Amino acid sequence: xxxxxxxxxLAEDALKTQHRFIRAYLRKRxxxxxxxxxxxxxxxxxxxxxxVFEQLVVEVKNLRKVPYSRALIVVVDGDKHTFEQRKAELDxxxxxxxxxxxLPAEQIAFVVPCRNIETWVWHFEGNEADESTNxxxxxxxxxxxLSLAKSRFAEFCIxxxxxxxxxxxxxxxxxxxxxxxxxx
Numbered sequence: 001x002x003x004x005x006x007x008x009x010l011a012e013d014a015l016k017t018q019h020r021f022i023r024a025y026l027r028k029r030x031x032x033x034x035x036x037x038x039x040x041x042x043x044x045x046x047x048x049x050x051x052v053f054e055q056l057v058v059e060v061k062n063l064r065k066v067p068y069s070r071a072l073i074v075v076v077d078g079d080k081h082t083f084e085q086r087k088a089e090l091d092x093x094x095x096x097x098x099x100x101x102x103l104p105a106e107q108i109a110f111v112v113p114c115r116n117i118e119t120w121v122w123h124f125e126g127n128e129a130d131e132s133t134n135x136x137x138x139x140x141x142x143x144x145x146l147s148l149a150k151s152r153f154a155e156f157c158i159x160x161x162x163x164x165x166x167x168x169x170x171x172x173x174x175x176x177x178x179x180x181x182x183x184x
Contacts, residue, residue, distance in 0.1 A: 002068055002182060003182045003183060004035075004068075004069055004070050004107055004181065004182065005035065005069040005070070006035055006036075006037055006069065006070050006071070007026060007031060007035060007036050007037070007070070007071045007072070007073060007181060008037045008039055008062075008063075008071070008072050008073070009022050009023070009036065009037065009039065010052055010055055010056065010059055010072065010073070010074045010075070011038075011039075011041075011048075011052070011074070011076070012041060012047075012048030012049050012051065012052045012075065012076050012077065013041075013048055013075075013117065016038070017117045017118070017121070017146065018075040018077075018113070018117050019075075020146055020150055021075075021117060021120065021146075021149075021150055021153050022036075022073055022075060022111070023036055023038075024150035024153065025153060025154040025158070025178065026181075027154075028154035028155070028158060029154075029183045030183060031183075039055060039059065048076075049076055049077075049079075052074060053089075053090075053093045056074060056093055056094065057093060057097040059072050060072065060094060060099060060102070060108065063106070063107070063108065064106075070107070071107035071108070071109075071180075071181045071182070072107065072108045072109070073108075073111060073178070073181065074108070074109065074110050074111065075111045075112075075113070075117075076090070076110075076112055077112070077113055077114070077115065077117060078113065078114030078115055078116070078131070078170060079115060079116065080115070081114075082114065082170075083112035083114050083169070083170040083173050086110070086112040087110045087112060090110050106180070107180055107181050107182060108180065109178050109180045109181055110177055111174045111177055111178065112173070112174070113170060113171075113174070114131040114168075114169075114170035115131050115132060115133065115134055115135075116134065116136050118135040118136040118139065118140040119131060119133070119168065119170075120149065120153060120168075120171060121135070121140045121144065121149040122135040122140060123149075123168060123171070124148065124149035124150075124152035124153055124156070125149055127139075128167075129167065129168060130167045131168060131169070131170060156171070156175065157175045157178050160175075
């Protein structure tokens with residue numbers, strides 16, 4: 001498996017917080033801005049999660065045509081589901097489309113912030129967090145400065161060090177998932 005020339009980020013949030021987190025991580029890993037391609041959710045046409053479910057099939061097919069030059073990172077909030085349940089849903093969407101689920105060597109990562117990406121924002125700003133509380137409306141506002149949280153997320157994913165995230169198993173899983181994208 002070689003380093004991809006382009007990484008496509010398929011994320012559900014219209015505010016692009018998920019995209020920003022992944023971009024911060026990828027830039028820290030040495031990818032240039034021109035190598036990272038966001039797949040935008042069409043505004044007002046469909047729910048973000050529904051768009052991701054539909055677009056996932058298209059993007060996996062595209063990746064498999066030229067696997068050596070592309071990687072795909074899919075980001076969906078867990079909402080009221082666990083990260084395992086959401087990842088199983090993504091696999092099911094592939095099966096329903098008649099294509100195989102991702103293979104271990106494929107550069108396809110499923111990142112599932114639970115309950116939502118705002119949980120990780122809250123956590124990386126130094127606050128106690130859990131995966132059942134919705135921090136979106138009560139703690140992290142749409143105009144929130146994400147600089148510190150994005151930087152700490154990237155450091156966490158790269159460092160491999162354990163932290164006090166035992167209450168955030170989806171975050172540990174995300175770090176493992178992102179290892180599927182080659183950086184060398």
